[in-house]
Amino acid sequence: MSIQxxxxxxxxVYKAICDAIExxxxxxxxxxxxxxKVRDATDDPETDIKKLSGIIGHDAALTARIIKVxxxxxxxxxxxxxxxxxxxxxxxLATTSSLAIGLAMEQMFQATTDMVDQRLRQVWATSxxxxxxxxxxxKFQTKLRPDMATLAGLTHKIGVLPIxxxxxxxxxxxxxxxxxxxxxxxxxxxxxxxxxxxxxxPSEIRNVPSSHLDFGRITAKADYSDIVTVAMLQNMAAxxxxxxxxxxxxxxxxxxxxxDFDIESAIAEGVNDxxxxxxxxxx
Numbered sequence: 001m002s003i004q005x006x007x008x009x010x011x012x013v014y015k016a017i018c019d020a021i022e023x024x025x026x027x028x029x030x031x032x033x034x035x036x037k038v039r040d041a042t043d044d045p046e047t048d049i050k051k052l053s054g055i056i057g058h059d060a061a062l063t064a065r066i067i068k069v070x071x072x073x074x075x076x077x078x079x080x081x082x083x084x085x086x087x088x089x090x091x092x093l094a095t096t097s098s099l100a101i102g103l104a105m106e107q108m109f110q111a112t113t114d115m116v117d118q119r120l121r122q123v124w125a126t127s128x129x130x131x132x133x134x135x136x137x138x139k140f141q142t143k144l145r146p147d148m149a150t151l152a153g154l155t156h157k158i159g160v161l162p163i164x165x166x167x168x169x170x171x172x173x174x175x176x177x178x179x180x181x182x183x184x185x186x187x188x189x190x191x192x193x194x195x196x197x198x199x200x201x202p203s204e205i206r207n208v209p210s211s212h213l214d215f216g217r218i219t220a221k222a223d224y225s226d227i228v229t230v231a232m233l234q235n236m237a238a239x240x241x242x243x244x245x246x247x248x249x250x251x252x253x254x255x256x257x258x259x260d261f262d263i264e265s266a267i268a269e270g271v272n273d274x275x276x277x278x279x280x281x282x283x
Contacts (some may be wrong), residue, residue: 003190006187007182007186009179010182010183010186010187012185013163013166013187014125014187014190014191016098016166017162017163017166017187017191020166021162026162026165026166027128028162028194028195029103029108029195030199031104031105031199032105032107032108033105034055034056034059034062034100035100035105037055038052038055038056038096038097038100038101038104039097039101041055041097041248042093042094042096042097047093049085049088049093050085051087052088052093052096052097053084053085053088053182053260056084056088056096056100057084057108059180059245062095062103062104063084065103066084066087066091066096066099066100066103067081067082067083067084067087068087068185069087069091069099069281070087070090070091072277072280072281073277074277075090077090083145094147095146095147096247097147098147098148098150098151099147099150099281101151102131102150102151102154102181102281102282103282105154105155106124106282108161109121109123109124109161110277111164111168112168113168114210115174116164116167116168116174119160119164120160120161120164120244123134123157123160126157127153127155127156127157127282128154128215128281128282129152129235130153130154130156130228130231130235131150131151131153131154131230131281131282132150132153132277132280132281132282133153133231133234133235134149134150134152134153134224134227134228134231135147135149135150135153136229137149137227137230137231137257137274138227141222141227141257141258141259142222142227142257144222144223144224144227146226148202148204148205149224149227149228151201152205152224152225152227152228153214153227153228154282155196155205155208155209156190156192156202156208156209156228156232157188157192157209158192158195158196158209159187159188159189159190159191159192159193159194159195159209160184160188160192160273161195162191162195163180163183163184163187163188163191165266167180177252187208188209189210189213190209190210191209192208192209192210193206193209193210196208196209204223204224204225205224207225208224208225208228211225212225212226212228212229212232213228213229215246215250215251215252215253216250216251216252217252217253217267218252219256221256222253222256222257223256225242225253226253226256226257227253227257229251229253230251230254230257230259231254233248233251248261248262249261
């Protein structure tokens with residue numbers, strides 16, 4: 001979506017947020033320190049399980065969550081995992097990295113005011129569901145990396161954070177839920193790309209906040225934006241919703257993923273249980 005296509009109120013809020021960022025009056029969300037350490041370590045070809053374990057092991061809560069994930073239905077082996085090293089060996093570096101980044105991100109979705117906190121928690125809950133769905137769609141329908149698909153799902157609405165941070169200074173905007181929802185719908189993708197670019201995410205992930213909403217997008221092969229598009233529509237359907245008056249047969253992501261645009265039957269038979277298990281990873 002271009003800035004020119006925004007409604008007048010959304011253009012005004014988007015410009016105000018960008019001006020506040022430029023003037024250092026509003027800071028874009030920064031990736032949690034632990035997430036940065038884990039990502040930097042896994043980007044280093046010299047990193048092994050022992051080194052990554054040493055980094056994650058300094059965070060007791062994150063360690064416990066990763067061990068829990070290693071024992072979950074998705075990854076459970078012949079025996080229970082009791083320590084971090086064993087958990088990392090079962091999960092692998094790439095999966096561990098995405099999980100650690102995702103779990104560390106959860107702390108960002110909290111606020112001091114009840115109204116904003118409630119909205120942020122809802123965004124995190126939806127993003128968690130999306131992460132699980134994206135991982136499973138990726139696994140069963142593509143040769144892309146499920147760990148990257150997980151990150152794409154987790155961060156596709158990261159642009160909501162600065163909007164709500166901005167809105168905290170304007171109580172009238174917070175009270176007008178319909179107007180605020182409209183603004184979020186229109187500009188979160190633009191801000192999301194800004195944030196993920198600032199975080200140095202790879203281009204195929206940082207473009208997801210914007211490109212997953214381009215339903216007629218033309219590209220040579222399936223990508224992470226396609227996965228997020230289908231996961232979003234499937235997640236809405238699971239909650240008895242549709243994306244406005246969108247004609248699902250016009251959504252090109254279905255074709256690239258080899259899925260039926262009939263959203264009720266889009267996910268391969270037998271995958272729903274795996275999706276349900278994947279969603280639980282971040283809860």
